[in-house]
Amino acid sequence: MATRQIIAELSQRIRTIERTSQRAAPQTDLALNGLPGLERLLGDAGWPRGCLVEWLAEGRGAGSTSLALWASRAAWRDNLLVMIDSQREWHAPAAMSFAVDLNKTVFIRPEQPLDALWSLEQTLRTRGIGAVVCDVDKLSSQACRRLQLAAETGGGLGILLRPAMARRQPSFAEYRFLVQPLPNTSDAAVSRRWRVELLRARRQFAQRSIVVELSNGSDGLCVAAELASATPAA
Amino acid sequence: MARMVCVWLPNWPLQRLRHERPELRDRPVVLFSNTGNRGPRVTATDATVGLTIGMPLAEAEALLAGQPGIAAHIERHDPAADVAALRELARSCNAFSPLFGIEEAESPECVLLDVTGCEHLFGSEHNLVNTITNDFQQRDFQVRAALAPTIGAAWAMAHHRSPTPCRSVNCQGDLNRSGHKGLSYETLAPLPVTALRLPPKIIETLHELGLRRIGQLRALPRETLPSRFGAELLKRLDQAFGDAPELLVPERPLEPVATTWVTDEPLTDRESLKFVVGQLLDELLGRLKPRREGARQLFCQIKGTAARPIEFVLNLVSPCDVAKHLLELLGLQIDRTDLPEGISFVRLEATSIASLATRQRDLFGFETNTDTHREVSSLLDRLSNRLGASAVVRAMPLPDPQPELSVTHDSVARECRVSAPISIASVQIPRRPTIQSGADTPHSKELRPIRPLRLFAPPQRIEATDAGPEGAPMNFRWDHREHRVIRSWGPERIETGWWREQSICRDYFRVETQTGQHFWLFRCFDQAAWFLHGAFD
Numbered sequence: 001m002a003t004r005q006i007i008a009e010l011s012q013r014i015r016t017i018e019r020t021s022q023r024a025a026p027q028t029d030l031a032l033n034g035l036p037g038l039e040r041l042l043g044d045a046g047w048p049r050g051c052l053v054e055w056l057a058e059g060r061g062a063g064s065t066s067l068a069l070w071a072s073r074a075a076w077r078d079n080l081l082v083m084i085d086s087q088r089e090w091h092a093p094a095a096m097s098f099a100v101d102l103n104k105t106v107f108i109r110p111e112q113p114l115d116a117l118w119s120l121e122q123t124l125r126t127r128g129i130g131a132v133v134c135d136v137d138k139l140s141s142q143a144c145r146r147l148q149l150a151a152e153t154g155g156g157l158g159i160l161l162r163p164a165m166a167r168r169q170p171s172f173a174e175y176r177f178l179v180q181p182l183p184n185t186s187d188a189a190v191s192r193r194w195r196v197e198l199l200r201a202r203r204q205f206a207q208r209s210i211v212v213e214l215s216n217g218s219d220g221l222c223v224a225a226e227l228a229s230a231t232p233a234a
Numbered sequence: 235m236a237r238m239v240c241v242w243l244p245n246w247p248l249q250r251l252r253h254e255r256p257e258l259r260d261r262p263v264v265l266f267s268n269t270g271n272r273g274p275r276v277t278a279t280d281a282t283v284g285l286t287i288g289m290p291l292a293e294a295e296a297l298l299a300g301q302p303g304i305a306a307h308i309e310r311h312d313p314a315a316d317v318a319a320l321r322e323l324a325r326s327c328n329a330f331s332p333l334f335g336i337e338e339a340e341s342p343e344c345v346l347l348d349v350t351g352c353e354h355l356f357g358s359e360h361n362l363v364n365t366i367t368n369d370f371q372q373r374d375f376q377v378r379a380a381l382a383p384t385i386g387a388a389w390a391m392a393h394h395r396s397p398t399p400c401r402s403v404n405c406q407g408d409l410n411r412s413g414h415k416g417l418s419y420e421t422l423a424p425l426p427v428t429a430l431r432l433p434p435k436i437i438e439t440l441h442e443l444g445l446r447r448i449g450q451l452r453a454l455p456r457e458t459l460p461s462r463f464g465a466e467l468l469k470r471l472d473q474a475f476g477d478a479p480e481l482l483v484p485e486r487p488l489e490p491v492a493t494t495w496v497t498d499e500p501l502t503d504r505e506s507l508k509f510v511v512g513q514l515l516d517e518l519l520g521r522l523k524p525r526r527e528g529a530r531q532l533f534c535q536i537k538g539t540a541a542r543p544i545e546f547v548l549n550l551v552s553p554c555d556v557a558k559h560l561l562e563l564l565g566l567q568i569d570r571t572d573l574p575e576g577i578s579f580v581r582l583e584a585t586s587i588a589s590l591a592t593r594q595r596d597l598f599g600f601e602t603n604t605d606t607h608r609e610v611s612s613l614l615d616r617l618s619n620r621l622g623a624s625a626v627v628r629a630m631p632l633p634d635p636q637p638e639l640s641v642t643h644d645s646v647a648r649e650c651r652v653s654a655p656i657s658i659a660s661v662q663i664p665r666r667p668t669i670q671s672g673a674d675t676p677h678s679k680e681l682r683p684i685r686p687l688r689l690f691a692p693p694q695r696i697e698a699t700d701a702g703p704e705g706a707p708m709n710f711r712w713d714h715r716e717h718r719v720i721r722s723w724g725p726e727r728i729e730t731g732w733w734r735e736q737s738i739c740r741d742y743f744r745v746e747t748q749t750g751q752h753f754w755l756f757r758c759f760d761q762a763a764w765f766l767h768g769a770f771d
Contacts, residue, residue: 061686
């Protein structure tokens with residue numbers, strides 16, 4: 001009898017959890033996407049409040065951080081931006097080129113990886129935080145779920161920068177992008193091209209990848225154009 | 235007109251030590267400290283066997299060993315304790331004046347009192363100075379006090395004028411040379427130049443020129459003084475004569491708000507300790523509540539059977555009176571510490587208190603509602619207290635050409651206590667910071683002062699194959715991988731001058747590898763080697 005009760009309670013809890021995640025599905029309250037062309041992957045919309053977005057890339061210097069910051073810069077326009085920097089690598093003056101206002105940015109520099117995850121969860125859970133940016137190498141699905149729930153509570157955007165090998169791991173993120181640098185055609189200017197592939201989304205769209213080019217204009221970075229739609233739906 | 239009293243306690247470090255440890259009263263004392271890398275040196279002494287200030291400690295010990303009759307006490311000098319004790323002494327002068335402080339000097343020895351309008355309470359200025367002097371002497375301090383219209387004049391006379399312990403100078407209504415109503419010229423003119431609180435180097439220069447009295451200095455053309463002796467001299471001269479303002483930084487009387495819990499039945503586990511701390515916190519906040527104040531800093535002391543008590547300090551971003559939040563933060567600290575066994579004493583003190591009205595100030599200048607702001611403050615408190623204040627920071631760009639020095643990080647918790655929020659206008663996009671631009675290659679024109687988002691500190695040394703003496707490398711090895719350079723931009727030379735302790739001379743290149751990664755490398759001319767400094771991630 002007791003076992004039946006437990007099973008009934010558990011199934012009730014599962015239903016509650018499922019309902020919560022349904023409610024957390026994209027809301028009308030959106031932060032605009034800052035990367036022209038990316039809307040083809042996101043639908044008409046921008047970034048839903050209170051969700052995780054993963055940006056995957058192979059190795060340092062591949063440019064996923066630039067794209068992530070450029071695409072989500074509307075999220076911290078009126079709110080605080082938190083950057084979790086366990087490696088103490090973030091160079092704040094460079095971030096200013098990505099519409100990061102250093103007066104409204106807090107850098108958190110934990111020494112232990114566990115502290116970094118704890119800080120990430122605490123920050124995501126807090127209302128009044130526009131976005132959190134964090135390097136995350138390994139993430140269990142349990143921890144990822146906790147982060148997703150924390151983001152739903154707080155309403156901020158969680159930007160997780162991850163290595164490419166994380167694509168094999170399960171995720172609770174709203175979107176998961178893979179960034180791959182492409183060979184550049186113009187030789188003189190410092191410009192870069194990438195293929196941005198949408199690996200996973202809660203809502204599916206026809207197009208799965210786009211090509212983006214960023215070049216260094218006179219006033220910092222600017223997105224040149226969305227050049228070509230690359231691959232058909234996978 | 236202002237009336238200032240300066241109470242000088244000659245040889246304050248020695249007086250303080252003897253006051254704290256009366257058994258040293260009849261013994262000569264030698265204090266030493268390590269200055270620079272020259273080994274320990276004598277900083278203060280009253281032994282009469284030929285010891286001088288600045289003498290190596292070993293030499294002093296040898297001299298003392300030659301005098302077996304003298305049992306000198308030798309101790310390390312503690313300047314912080316001297317200042318703290320002097321502040322404490324200043325606070326005890328509350329009976330004479332509502333405004334009291336200590337002199338602003340490297341090693342202060344004077345207590346300053348603003349007694350403007352107080353003298354009638356003591357009958358006359360003379361009586362006031364006498365009462366102050368007697369008060370100090372009754373507490374076994376040797377003092378010399380003087381009263382004058384300016385801090386500078388009072389200091390000068392306390393040090394140089396009065397052979398007897400007290401001397402009041404009344405010169406109201408006199409005109410000094412500049413025509414201002416102030417101190418009489420005749421009072422200060424005969425005093426030596428050392429009475430002006432000048433650095434020893436300036437005093438030495440003045441002595442070399444035969445300028446020994448203040449009167450001689452005043453006779454010189456005023457406008458020539460700064461170029462000959464520096465701005466400090468004129469400032470001190472004007473301060474002494476009342477021609478330039480000098481503020482007394484007042485000490486605030488401390489009103490500790492503390493609660494203590496003592497028991498015969500020792501505590502054994504963390505949960506009970508947290509309960510006790512919760513009780514103390516409720517009591518503490520109950521006392522602050524009628525004053526509409528919140529705690530900004532809490533000090534917690536836990537004593538067990540071990541000899542050393544556990545102590546920690548909790549810093550808050552804004553004053554707080556919410557017991558739940560404070561208890562959570564204290565709980566975080568308690569969880570992190572190794573508790574002693576058998577806890578029988580817990581003390582909680584609010585070491586910094588501020589009015590709760592000030593918490594409306596938004597650290598980041600947002601017009602947010604108070605609830606959200608409180609949540610953000612509470613988050614920053616939690617992060618600062620678990621990770622340490624230095625781990626939760628704001629960045630501020632500096633106009634320094636050396637990339638790793640072009641930004642400074644200020645702790646959010648500390649910043650909130652000491653300063654106003656940084657204004658947006660004070661932050662500027664860094665300009666192209668090169669002192670000397672690189673060779674005018676076709677590529678360098680397109681190069682913008684864009685810095686990599688990731689900067690490695692320190693720069694990582696890499697093995698690279700040079701293409702030539704000036705260009706970027708052809709390939710390099712980093713992160714267990716071989717990287718082949720397919721494109722490069724640069725060089726951008728960053729060079730700092732010889733006046734830096736460690737000057738640098740580097741040629742920076744932005745390179746693109748065959749995998750599409752962009753890195754920032756430099757050739758270090760001093761070490762003739764390549765370094766990886768960052769990644770354009």
